[in-house]
Amino acid sequence: MTSLRTEGLSKSFGGVLAVDGATVELREGKINGLIGPNGSGKTTFFNLITGMIRPDAGRVLYRDRDITRHSPHRIAHAGIGRTFQLCRVFPRMTVLENMLVAVRRTRLRELLAGLRDKGEVERARHWLRRMGIEHLEDAEARDLSYGQQKLLELAAVLMAEPELVLLDEPAGGVNPALIDRIVSLVRDLNAEGRTFLVVEHNMDMVMGMCDHVIVFDRGAPIAEGPPSAVRDDPKVLEAYLGV
Amino acid sequence: MRIASRGLPPLVAGLAIAYPFLVPNYYLVYAGALTVMYAAMATSWNLLGGFTGYVSLGHSAFFGLGAYGTGLLVTRMDVPWVVALLVSALLVTVFAVGVGIAAVRVRGASFVIVSIALVSMMNLIVQGWRSLTGGSTGLQVPSPFPDLHRGETHMVFFYLFLALLALALASWWYVSRSRFGAGLRAIREDEDKAESLGVPTGAYKVTAFALSALFVALAGGLYALWFGSLDPIFVFSILIASSMVLMSLLGGVRHLFGPLLGALIVAPAGEYFLIALGETQIHLTATGLVLVLVVLFMPDGILARFSRRRAGPSIPDETAEQRLQGVAP
Amino acid sequence: MNLLLQGLALGVLTGGLYALLASGLSLYFGVMRVVMVAHPAFLFLAAYLTYTVHTTLGLDPFLALPLTVPLFFALGVAVQRLLIARLAPENMAMMSVLLTFGIALTIEGLLGTFYTGSYKSVSMEYATRSLTIGGVHLPYDKIIAFWVAAITLLVLFAVLIKSRFGQSLRATIQHREAARLVGIQTERVAGYGFGVGLATAAVGGTVLALITPFFPASHWVWIGKLMAIIVVGGLGSVVGAALAAVLLGVVEGLVLVTVDATWATIMFYVFLFLTLLARPQGFFGGRLAHRF
Numbered sequence A: 001m002t003s004l005r006t007e008g009l010s011k012s013f014g015g016v017l018a019v020d021g022a023t024v025e026l027r028e029g030k031i032n033g034l035i036g037p038n039g040s041g042k043t044t045f046f047n048l049i050t051g052m053i054r055p056d057a058g059r060v061l062y063r064d065r066d067i068t069r070h071s072p073h074r075i076a077h078a079g080i081g082r083t084f085q086l087c088r089v090f091p092r093m094t095v096l097e098n099m100l101v102a103v104r105r106t107r108l109r110e111l112l113a114g115l116r117d118k119g120e121v122e123r124a125r126h127w128l129r130r131m132g133i134e135h136l137e138d139a140e141a142r143d144l145s146y147g148q149q150k151l152l153e154l155a156a157v158l159m160a161e162p163e164l165v166l167l168d169e170p171a172g173g174v175n176p177a178l179i180d181r182i183v184s185l186v187r188d189l190n191a192e193g194r195t196f197l198v199v200e201h202n203m204d205m206v207m208g209m210c211d212h213v214i215v216f217d218r219g220a221p222i223a224e225g226p227p228s229a230v231r232d233d234p235k236v237l238e239a240y241l242g243v
Numbered sequence B: 001m002r003i004a005s006r007g008l009p010p011l012v013a014g015l016a017i018a019y020p021f022l023v024p025n026y027y028l029v030y031a032g033a034l035t036v037m038y039a040a041m042a043t044s045w046n047l048l049g050g051f052t053g054y055v056s057l058g059h060s061a062f063f064g065l066g067a068y069g070t071g072l073l074v075t076r077m078d079v080p081w082v083v084a085l086l087v088s089a090l091l092v093t094v095f096a097v098g099v100g101i102a103a104v105r106v107r108g109a110s111f112v113i114v115s116i117a118l119v120s121m122m123n124l125i126v127q128g129w130r131s132l133t134g135g136s137t138g139l140q141v142p143s144p145f146p147d148l149h150r151g152e153t154h155m156v157f158f159y160l161f162l163a164l165l166a167l168a169l170a171s172w173w174y175v176s177r178s179r180f181g182a183g184l185r186a187i188r189e190d191e192d193k194a195e196s197l198g199v200p201t202g203a204y205k206v207t208a209f210a211l212s213a214l215f216v217a218l219a220g221g222l223y224a225l226w227f228g229s230l231d232p233i234f235v236f237s238i239l240i241a242s243s244m245v246l247m248s249l250l251g252g253v254r255h256l257f258g259p260l261l262g263a264l265i266v267a268p269a270g271e272y273f274l275i276a277l278g279e280t281q282i283h284l285t286a287t288g289l290v291l292v293l294v295v296l297f298m299p300d301g302i303l304a305r306f307s308r309r310r311a312g313p314s315i316p317d318e319t320a321e322q323r324l325q326g327v328a329p
Numbered sequence C: 001m002n003l004l005l006q007g008l009a010l011g012v013l014t015g016g017l018y019a020l021l022a023s024g025l026s027l028y029f030g031v032m033r034v035v036m037v038a039h040p041a042f043l044f045l046a047a048y049l050t051y052t053v054h055t056t057l058g059l060d061p062f063l064a065l066p067l068t069v070p071l072f073f074a075l076g077v078a079v080q081r082l083l084i085a086r087l088a089p090e091n092m093a094m095m096s097v098l099l100t101f102g103i104a105l106t107i108e109g110l111l112g113t114f115y116t117g118s119y120k121s122v123s124m125e126y127a128t129r130s131l132t133i134g135g136v137h138l139p140y141d142k143i144i145a146f147w148v149a150a151i152t153l154l155v156l157f158a159v160l161i162k163s164r165f166g167q168s169l170r171a172t173i174q175h176r177e178a179a180r181l182v183g184i185q186t187e188r189v190a191g192y193g194f195g196v197g198l199a200t201a202a203v204g205g206t207v208l209a210l211i212t213p214f215f216p217a218s219h220w221v222w223i224g225k226l227m228a229i230i231v232v233g234g235l236g237s238v239v240g241a242a243l244a245a246v247l248l249g250v251v252e253g254l255v256l257v258t259v260d261a262t263w264a265t266i267m268f269y270v271f272l273f274l275t276l277l278a279r280p281q282g283f284f285g286g287r288l289a290h291r292f
Ligand SMILES: Nc1ncnc2c1ncn2[C@@H]1O[C@H](COP(=O)(O)OP(=O)(O)O)[C@@H](O)[C@H]1O
Pocket: A013, A016, A017, A018, A036, A037, A038, A039, A040, A041, A042, A043, A044, A045
């Protein structure tokens, strides 16, 4: 089954075609990798899917529903969560408060529910525990190390119960011990039924973790397939070496 | 944050309730009522400014509209004053929703500019629409308590403003511990990130904007009934809005009692200036200079000094790794 | 018809002054990402200084310029280096508005204290006459104001485009980090940028004193007008600001002759709100608007 499909998605900034007619299909329940040289439009592609920027052309369909030009919060409510390349948390809020920002529904009762609402706080603690940062719940997010902030960002995204999670360079700027931790987390979360799309430069991580890899070059996919096949594809080498 | 916790608030509340009976003359009751009015307005302002970080210099528009709405309903339509007050505040809230939808489309400094434009525009309209508002000659509103003498009226309004302040504080407190409040704070920190987590930021901002306008409009309506005479140049002056901003910033916008503390400092100081120097314009300079100093040296306000967290990153990286090794399967 | 032509002509003439003042705001925004709310307050400070020079020394108002222009340049450098540069970068946009707002209040209070709150004006004999072309009356003071503003703008553009300082300034505006890497002292350049901005306010103040009576609180109206102009023009776009200035000047002039002064001023806010609803980033470029 198709989780997400984009059709001819395009976006240019001034003269730069950042994403150029990208047609991509993600399979439900898989860990999809998205690789490509710097500047090939991966982050812009994420921004287009999540409604952070508007496409010049093309469509985004999630589970066969057209979500093109929906506002980001509606896309989040539809079940798509994302992290950012440069991790973003709310620096002057505590870790627990960071967790309670995410809302999947905006019913009045939920909005007025206290921050100490038992069920929700328990859910937040559950995710913090799985990230291994539950002991930090009362710390301000700006006091966390970068790695801890990345874990917090992921935990907060999961709080919104997404079925499709987009990770933009989850291993960027974190130490090797943490990378292993993140890989095993993503595997576990995937085993629980979540679909992933992971942008990553760490090839060991991509090859070891992903079921399916899409290669971007100049704003559009140039190859895709199982990790081993993609690695040996001459077009991919060419894109990376810039021949 | 916990400085003011336990004993202090009940003590201050008790003192506030007893205040009119503790002071030797009615002038001090009057000054007290004025201070509480500003405290209520600054706390209402902080429902928007403190949570979302959207600094409005246009809240005097809601003050003035609340005042004129109440005054007009009482004088032109003979509505009882309580009804006039509530209806006018409600109308202003509806208006604020409309304005909010346009205004919160822009962020940061643009929003401040839009808010300044709002109050200038209201000022012009009210002055220009002579047939309805009396123009720059002002509007006379009959006292709701004709049987009380001036001093007793001050006393009544002292308690009315105190009730409004309590309402504003309670609202701020309630929002601050709700998930709605968490969403508003997230908007202050990183609006786009909040959106991506599913927070409907537009609706949140408009709600906060309207809520904050509602209480300011109530303050304006009470002001109209209390003073009995409305001068468009004063009620729509940017100075009223800048007082709300200055009080909130000085006390600390992240704290429930920040704006109240700021009002307790700024409003009596303003009254003192008026007595000591008479009707000069130098109080503008004083307000301006204090604002400059607060922005430069104390942008987080006085209360932040008491709730200072440990300096610098307090959680070393090692702790995380050690923890992770403990948790790793 | 004649009335409309009259309004159009007046609008273009005032639009020149608006363009000069709005370009100052664009300059501050360019170099420091600062919205300088105190610009009109400084404008009126200059007007009052012109008034003093004119009334105490009996000089032509334009002879105040050799005094006010260098003074305002120095003030601008001081404001940037001593105040604005101290603000923490993460909340710069908001805090700078509040800071300059505080400066504006300070100036207004001082003007009110020294000059009282009543109207002042500078009237020259040449300002009372007007030029009549085909039934349209063009007061000489407005014509002079237009040309002074236009010439100042041209000089400003020439400096920005031709001089070494102008090149450094534009480099700083376009990419601060890169400018620093190629050896431009961006801090100093930003200070001078502010100085130049305030110097244009000095020229504007003299012109203003000539064409209209003023009192200390009048700067608020001008904040509203100028902000409307730069929002409509698109923030950070000097050309956009100039075009919007003339456009809104003309609209103001037309409404002024057909309806009244209140509505003429309200038109600025109407345009401001319509722009926000239709195109928050402004109508003439304004790539930076969303960040401002
Ligand atoms: N907001 C923006 N404004 C202008 N250009 C942009 C913007 N975002 C991305 N770009 C450009 O689009 C191209 C793709 O960038 P990006 O999506 O970040 O690539 P990647 O994530 O694959 O490294 C780059 O050339 C980049 O400079």
